[in-house]
Amino acid sequence: MEITDREIWVTLHGFLGAGFILAFTGAFVGLWGVRPGVVALHDVRARVPLLMAGMWGMAAIAWLTAIVGTYVIFPWYRSPPPPGVADFSGYPSYLLLSDPDTKLFHKLGMELKENWGWMVPILTTAVAFVATYYGPRLAHEQRMRQLLMGLLLLAFGIASVVGIFGILASKAAPVQ
């Protein structure tokens, strides 16, 4: 069994996306936990740099996932077959569109994945910036902290939908 270059890139893309989803819980709980009365002063100061590192790490992972997905893997996904070729197995988008059962994976799944995939890093970067801007003061900005948690949850939700469609499309028509 051989792993092609394309499969390595697809695997890396999947790992990065999974990394973002796994990191979400830590960042979410981190934001939730930075509040007075629960966390002592020295704990806030110890937690905040870790939280910032986690947030910016998530943003970096989200950017990498989107860039690799769009500029490395997507061209392989959408490349058209040469004229006269009837076997679409090496041309995932055409393979999905050729079968009524998988047509929706492209028409809905991949279309969403292409665009929503770029919204995740934008939202995560905004969350990371705002958390960094407030720093330890975040413990006293309840509304802002809740807003950041909501945005992070939204980014997680979008990333999950994007990930599920990626898995489904990859299962039906793998890039190889």
Add this chain to the structure above:
Amino acid sequence: MPSLGSSPEPQSSEVHATLGDSAIADASALTRRRLGLPPAATHVAEESVQAVPNGPAVAALLGAALGVFAMGVMFKLSHSRSDLAQWLVFREQVGALSGLSTMAGVVWVSSWALLTVPLWKRSVPLLPVVAIAGLLIALGLLLTVPQISERIEL
């Protein structure tokens, strides 16, 4: 360090606290007292709790929301106007997505920067910001759903 046995018994009101933020805070304070630890700070150090204007944070959040919205609008327009779809092909191999993602990034960064200038040292009410950002993000997400986007005339 005082022994656990010497710590005062908890008051009934502390034990029967209802669940929620205050209950967690009460439980934390109670545990600390039982362990002989100093009370948890209920506020961060004086220098770090000085209020900062929320303007820069609001600019970042609205900028991100505008970036998401721009992506949705451009996606919709690129599907109804072939000249725009063609213009958005920044890289042939990637197609219009290359321009869509780049232009959404440009709108995001530039709107963030432009909003930061007037909001730098100002505080604004958060609720309208949440409403506007929520609306922009929701529209951006919906406009990139092809089945919804196709039904909207712009």
